[in-house]
Amino acid sequence: MSRTHPSDEVLQQFVLEPAACPVEEISHIETCPDCQAAVAAYNVLRKELATQTSPAFDFDLAAAVIGQLEEAAVPPAKTPKLTIALIAAFIVVPLWLFRKSAYFVFTDMSAVFYWLVFAVAGIVVGVFLLRLYKKYQQIINLINK
Amino acid sequence: MSQQLKHTPTDRQLVDLVLAGDMHAFRHLVETTQGLVAQIVSRLIQADEDRKDVAQDVYLKTYQNLGGFRFQSKLSTWVGQIAYNTCLNRLEKKQLTIYDPPERPAEDQTDGFLLQKELKGLLAAELARLPPIYQTLIGLYHHEELSYQEIIQITGLPEGTVKSYLFRARKQLKDSMLSMYKKEEL
Numbered sequence: 017m018s019r020t021h022p023s024d025e026v027l028q029q030f031v032l033e034p035a036a037c038p039v040e041e042i043s044h045i046e047t048c049p050d051c052q053a054a055v056a057a058y059n060v061l062r063k064e065l066a067t068q069t070s071p072a073f074d075f076d077l078a079a080a081v082i083g084q085l086e087e088a089a090v091p092p093a094k095t096p097k098l099t100i101a102l103i104a105a106f107i108v109v110p111l112w113l114f115r116k117s118a119y120f121v122f123t124d125m126s127a128v129f130y131w132l133v134f135a136v137a138g139i140v141v142g143v144f145l146l147r148l149y150k151k152y153q154q155i156i157n158l159i160n161k
Numbered sequence: 162m163s164q165q166l167k168h169t170p171t172d173r174q175l176v177d178l179v180l181a182g183d184m185h186a187f188r189h190l191v192e193t194t195q196g197l198v199a200q201i202v203s204r205l206i207q208a209d210e211d212r213k214d215v216a217q218d219v220y221l222k223t224y225q226n227l228g229g230f231r232f233q234s235k236l237s238t239w240v241g242q243i244a245y246n247t248c249l250n251r252l253e254k255k256q257l258t259i260y261d262p263p264e265r266p267a268e269d270q271t272d273g274f275l276l277q278k279e280l281k282g283l284l285a286a287e288l289a290r291l292p293p294i295y296q297t298l299i300g301l302y303h304h305e306e307l308s309y310q311e312i313i314q315i316t317g318l319p320e321g322t323v324k325s326y327l328f329r330a331r332k333q334l335k336d337s338m339l340s341m342y343k344k345e346e347l
């Protein structure tokens with residue numbers, strides 16, 4: 017039996033995912049009255065949360081949406097296969113046509129050019145990651161407001 | 162197609178039917194996923210009128226983007242993802258505050274017996290006091306019985322954040338429950 021009580025995180029794991037709970041913690045919990053009380057509380061909580069009244073919409077959502085769709089006569093969008101094919105062709109065809117010249121463009125350039133390309137690419141990736149991080153922070157702030 | 166779907170269709174069958182213009186199939190899609198959508202929309206959006214708009218918006222987007230659904234997740238998870246993102250967009254656009262905790266009930270109820278009905282009411286009140294994202298995650302995990310993976314797909318939050326928010330929410334609820342009722346009664 018371990019000397020200190022397991023954290024609440026472990027107690028929750030014992031209740032919700034016992035298979036993932038460390039064996040030494042299980043043996044402590046099973047023999048410790050304080051931990052047993054906490055586990056009982058978490059068990060009650062789990063049971064009650066599962067049987068809480070669900071939020072529900074007080075109107076016929078399906079009818080409201082179908083009404084709007086029929087009014088606007090909107091067909092469901094099919095996969096934009098043609099668009100995807102055109103974009104792919106736009107990239108692949110020039111690469112195929114100019115494959116030999118493209119090879120020389122990259123072999124005959126000076127080292128400075130390569131570094132320039134790497135630096136620009138690095139800056140672009142850096143800016144992209146920074147924007148992604150800022151967006152993530154914005155969402156975290158929004159949902160925790 | 163008959164008025165009602167004769168058997169429960171698979172996600173793929175349902176999508177094919179809706180894409181073929183079958184509105185009964187679309188109604189079935191709405192009816193089978195609106196519980197999950199309500200869990201998300203009702204927790205994140207406070208005003209009733211906004212909820213109604215957002216819920217309709219979710220299914221309009223679902224209908225319009227169904228052709229792009231790649232079956233990489235369950236259809237309901239995908240609809241849940243649309244619901245969550247629609248809520249965030251609405252909050253961002255309207256600069257709404259999502260967290261306005263209700264008042265805690267009076268303390269004179271602490272000496273009573275632990276009646277099932279009281280516990281339910283207490284828990285519902287405490288749940289409503291949690292930040293909406295905690296309420297949403299609790300609803301998805303404990304009520305809708307979604308896995309962590311499905312919750313991550315819906316919210317786009319990292320696994321650690323989902324687990325940590327759920328942990329904090331449960332601990333807060335357990336502590337509130339214990340502080341208001343005698344331990345022995347549990």
